[in-house]
Amino acid sequence: MGKYKLDLQLFAAPDGTTGQxxxxxxxxxxxxxxxxxxxxxxxxxxxxxxxxxxxxxxxxxxxxxVAGELKSGDIGEGEEIPYSQYKVTEKxxxxxxxxxxxxxxxxxxxxxxxxxxxxxxxxxxxxxxxxxxxxxxxxxxxxxxxxxxxxxxxxxxxxxxxxxxxxxxxxxxxxxxxxxxxxxxxxxxxxxxxxxxxxxxxxxxxxxxxxxxxxxxxxxxxxxxxxxxxxxxxxxxxxxxxxxxxxxxxxxxxxxxxxxxxxxxxxxxxxxxxxxxxxxxxxxxxxxxxxxxxxxxxxxxxxxxQTLGELHLTAVEGTNAGDTAITMDEQLMSMKNAFKYKINASAATTVTYGMDVKNWSKWDGVSEITAAKGSHVTIVECDRNYKAVRSGDVVSAAKE
Missing domain, CATH: 3.90.1690 (phage-related protein like fold)
Structure with missing residues (x-):
């Protein structure tokens, strides 16, 4: 009786078959x-x-x-009716x-x-x-x-x-x-x-x-x-x-x-x-x-x-020597609030909720900040009365 070679490939599942x-x-x-x-x-x-x-x-x-108000509707005969103007500000x-x-x-x-x-x-x-x-x-x-x-x-x-x-x-x-x-x-x-x-x-x-x-x-x-x-x-x-x-x-x-x-x-x-x-x-x-x-x-x-909120900050080299670029992971700023910052050579500046930061330096949230490399830059978000509501600190990465 002759011997036959068994081709196992004949029994293999075809390519692309969806299995269990x-x-x-x-x-x-x-x-x-x-x-x-x-x-x-x-x-x-x-x-x-x-x-x-x-x-x-x-x-x-x-x-x-939204800012604006409804004007009075008490208008005399023939008088011009004033516009009630509303302005929507987006940020x-x-x-x-x-x-x-x-x-x-x-x-x-x-x-x-x-x-x-x-x-x-x-x-x-x-x-x-x-x-x-x-x-x-x-x-x-x-x-x-x-x-x-x-x-x-x-x-x-x-x-x-x-x-x-x-x-x-x-x-x-x-x-x-x-x-x-x-x-x-x-x-x-x-x-x-x-x-x-x-x-x-x-x-x-x-x-x-x-x-x-x-x-x-x-x-x-x-x-x-x-x-x-x-x-x-x-x-x-x-x-x-x-x-x-x-x-x-x-x-x-x-x-x-x-x-x-x-x-x-x-x-x-x-x-x-x-x-x-x-x-x-x-x-x-x-x-x-x-x-x-x-x-x-x-x-x-x-x-x-009320709890002092946190700003998540990152610092990288700035464009010019001595400058550092600071970004926020998430911008948690009300449109009525502003940013202030203070530089400290050795440690973060302590901030408490409601603290007055009126005399701190103003920051627009974008511009690079001049600070010696390795120094601490503490940034505060403050309300219209300059009271701290959120803060964060980052070490300067100033370009040398």
């Missing part, structure tokens, strides 16, 4: 983006935001301020752009703990951290609200915060569709004592509806104790950069997105060179308040209890 592993990876990607989309959609529903607004990558986000507050994130799980971790624990559980943690990225930026803007004040009790601080933002919108000839309030977790429990409360959660935000006169009250440890923040619901907008942009796909960067929301792109793959299960997420998401002066920041007791 591919299906499981795709299912994991779909589950990740779908659950992420549902989470943020739940928050949008609470805030009354019908849809997110698509922005191009790198788009400027601008805050607005670039920040930019929205695609952010790239990556998480890896080693082959050893999967072998030791099993796939479900090593991969699925860490996917959930990854998703939570991505949600926190969005909420952290939103909290920073809320804390930048310029409608500041102080009340003697926590309940009065809530009531006045709601009243102030409604009054502000009324003066802007807008009607608040509702008011959202943010308070510290411990303040709520101090007020309620042993009473049971039921909290709901959306996109990592814990909240109650129809509480103490507010349409929705968010409870968070991100808000300092003794502080109440409020803004009209229709002052909040939501922006996103499409992670499924066809230009990315052309470059070979194809991410799974939720066809319903499309707020985040996710991709998982095995990196054989390192024996790691890699997962990648890209997103450009922002919750954003259009009017900073329609955000009430009310402290309980002394106004000195």
């Amino acid at each position: 592993g591919n299906l499981e990876v795709k299912a994991r990607e779909i589950d990740f983006v779908t659950s992420f989309g549902k989470n943020i959609q739940a928050l949008l529903d609470v805030l009354g935001i019908a849809r997110m607004i698509r922005k191009e990558n790198g788009s400027a986000l601008k805050t607005k301020e 670039v507050f920040d930019t929205i752009k695609i952010e790239k994130h990556r998480k890896g799980v080693s082959l050893e971790a999967i072998a030791e703990k099993g796939y479900d624990v090593a991969v699925n559980d860490t996917d959930e943690e990854f998703k939570s951290d991505l949600q926190n990225k969005v909420s952290d930026k939103f909290y920073k803007q809320l804390k930048a609200g310029s409608l500041t004040g102080s009340e003697t009790t926590w309940q009065m601080a809530i009531a006045m915060s709601i009243g102030k933002v409604k009054d502000k919108f009324k003066k802007m000839k807008r009607t608040a569709t509702g008011v959202a309030v943010w308070v510290n977790t411990l303040d709520v429990y101090k007020y309620l004592g042993a009473a049971d409360i039921t909290l709901q959660t959306a996109f990592g935000f814990e909240y109650m509806k129809n509480f103490l006169g507010a349409d929705v009250v968010f409870i968070s440890s991100e808000i300092p104790e003794g502080v109440v923040i409020a803004t009209p619901l229709n002052n909040i907008v939501a922006y996103y950069v499409d992670p499924g942009d066809s230009e990315f796909v052309k470059a070979g960067l194809s991410y799974t997105t939720d066809p319903t929301t499309g707020f985040i792109g996710f991709h998982a793959q095995g990196t054989y060179e390192r024996a790691i299960s890699d997962m990648f997420a890209i997103m450009g998401l922002r919750l954003f308040c259009e009017y900073l002066d329609a955000i009430a920041y009310t402290s309980v007791g002394s106004r000195d209890t």
Whole structure:
């Protein structure tokens, strides 16, 4: 009997065949983006935001301020009717752009703990951290609200915060569709004592509806104790950069997105060179308040209890010798505020909330600053009375 050579290639799966592993990876990607989309959609529903607004990558986000007044309508017969003039001033507050994130799980971790624990559980943690990225930026803007004040009790601080933002919108000839309030977790429990409360959660935000006169009250440890923040619901907008942009796909960067929301792109793959299960997420998401002066920041007791905000600064060599160029990662400045700076040879200048910086040097937020290399440049954002509301320090990188 003759012998036949067995050609194993005849039994190999054709190139491009979708196997079980591919299906499981795709299912994991779909589950990740779908659950992420549902989470943020739940928050949008609470805030009354019908849809997110698509922005191009790198788009400027601008805050607005309306100035003007309604002229009297008591006009005599034949007299000219005066114009009621309103001016909308816009200022670039920040930019929205695609952010790239990556998480890896080693082959050893999967072998030791099993796939479900090593991969699925860490996917959930990854998703939570991505949600926190969005909420952290939103909290920073809320804390930048310029409608500041102080009340003697926590309940009065809530009531006045709601009243102030409604009054502000009324003066802007807008009607608040509702008011959202943010308070510290411990303040709520101090007020309620042993009473049971039921909290709901959306996109990592814990909240109650129809509480103490507010349409929705968010409870968070991100808000300092003794502080109440409020803004009209229709002052909040939501922006996103499409992670499924066809230009990315052309470059070979194809991410799974939720066809319903499309707020985040996710991709998982095995990196054989390192024996790691890699997962990648890209997103450009922002919750954003259009009017900073329609955000009430009310402290309980002394106004000195308000927290000094932080400016994130970076210094690089300037154009000319002795100069350093300073940039801010995020511009958290109200249009009514200004920048001041002070140079100290050996250490950062101490700044406290409400500190008078009238005699400090003025800075426009762009111009290079002359400062000896290695010295400290402390920059303060101050209100119209030259009281410090935010500060940051950076070491000069002056060109030699």
